[in-house]
Amino acid sequence: MKTEIVKVTKPTAQFIDVLNRWENDRELIPLIRPNKNQEEFERRETITLDRVRERLEYQEIFQIRVNEKIIGEMNYMVDPPHLFKQEPGTAWIGITIGEPEGRGKGIGFEAIQFLEEQIYQQGFIxxxxxxxxxxRKAHQLYQKLGYEEIGRLEDFTFWNGRMWADIRMEKYL
Structure with missing residues (x-):
């Protein structure tokens, strides 16, 4: 199984189709976006080519591929307003392993290490x-990679009949 990470510079229709499938997958929705209530959880999103082009103006986006199939996406942006600790020069990261065959095989671990190296090469620490x-699996992965909890935003997202916290974590490179 060959994992390849590809920087997105010009999003394709195929990539948009994959993102839309993940964004509207009932299993992934609670993992990839906050929801204030059941109705928001039930809401479906449409990601457009223009929306991804807009994201590229402030985010670096990468596809995670295995045997040429897109199985995940990751990204980072610098100094977004939603940082828990407003420390200039901070990269905020996000990762989605959208395809079930990509989970639990170390791909996320490898992908985050790649992202950390990209961020470090850009001069951010x-x-x-x-x-x-x-x-819990993602939380454990981040701990294994050296991320430490710096705070919690209580009642941040709705899932499985109740509200849950968003655990904020940091790592210095």
């Missing part, structure tokens, strides 16, 4: 992220 409280 601090990374922050958020992980929903119920996403």
């Amino acid at each position: 601090r990374i922050e992220l958020g992980v929903f409280e119920f996403n």
Whole structure:
């Protein structure tokens, strides 16, 4: 199994189709976006080519591929307003392993290490992220990679009949 990470510079229709499938997958929705209530959880999104082009103006986006199939996406942006700790020069990261065959095989571990190297090469030494409280596997992965909890935003997202916290974590490179 060959993992390849590809920087997105010109989003394709195929990539948009994959993102839309993940964005509207009932299993992934609670992991990839906050929801204030059941109605928001039930809401479906449409990601457009223009929306991804807009994201590219302030984010670096990468596809995670295995045997040429897109199985995940990751990104980072610098100094977004939603940082828990407003420290200038901080990269905020996000990662989605959208395809089930890509989970639990170390691909996320490898992908985040790649992202950290990209961020470091750009001259940034601090990374922050958020992980929903119920996403224990991701939380454990980040801990294994050296991320430490710096705070919690209580009642941040709705899933499985209740509200959960967003755990904010950081790592200095």
